Amino acid sequence: MAHEITAPHYGFLIDASLCIDCRTCMVSCSVENNVSMDTTRIWIEETGVTGTFPDLKRYTVPYHCMHCVDPSCASACTVGALHRNEEGIVTYDKDICIGCRYCMYACPFEVPNYEWEATLPLVVKCDMCAARLDEGQQPACATTCPTGAIRFGLYEDMLAEAHRMINENPGKYVNHVYGEEENGGTATLYISPVPFEELGFPIAGTSSPAYSNRLVTEGTPLVAGAMLVGLSGAYLTIKHLKEEAAAERREAEHAHAGEDHE
């Protein structure tokens, strides 16, 4: 069956310039999903303190599943526990999951977490608060962020807004909407005053390792039967793509940062 890739219906727009590290988003995610603060589906990335005294700065930003249009996690899952639905939300079915953790290795954004301490551990991943969306509500993190750093809406609107913010505020943001192209495109988009690398974001390529994974696992009858070989190939492809993309993106972001500070 042909693999269908469609644009996301919903999207997040997260603005690193507005986050004040209050962690309300983490608390609301913990309450919404009835999990401890150690296993929230959202966490904070940060630059650490940068600059020279007295002009010191520190940027923080929330981080959760990117909801990729071609999710590597779903491609790597051998039992179909991860699935991208019609609205572009990548969901997780705990009743199907066998705990192999291939999804954790496959995700170029290092998103899926694991309940290491639990007796029957599960993978931990944001589902865009799908239950809240079904009731016409916004995701908990977007609803509760006091500064508007996390916005949620139709994907096309979020993408247009990201570009509008960058274009209308010259010098405020690096000229890059993170997620527009990373891993083949994602429903979670970011804008930032500092290069994403400095926020600790993974430097993902512009095509999804899921594509290479499908070539290995579905491409020929010979390798389709050899799942272990296929998964090893996928892992090596992912590793290679990550390294290659890291070098390219690092160069591009440093160039943008240089332009913005000239």
Ligand code: SF4
């Ligand atoms: S609630 Fe908003 S401001 Fe507070 S940490 Fe989360 S994203 Fe940042």
Ligand code: SF4
């Ligand atoms: S960010 Fe990772 S866990 Fe989320 S959809 Fe993409 S590959 Fe899957």
Ligand code: SF4
């Ligand atoms: S959308 Fe919901 S599940 Fe995802 S990080 Fe926000 S609060 Fe947590």
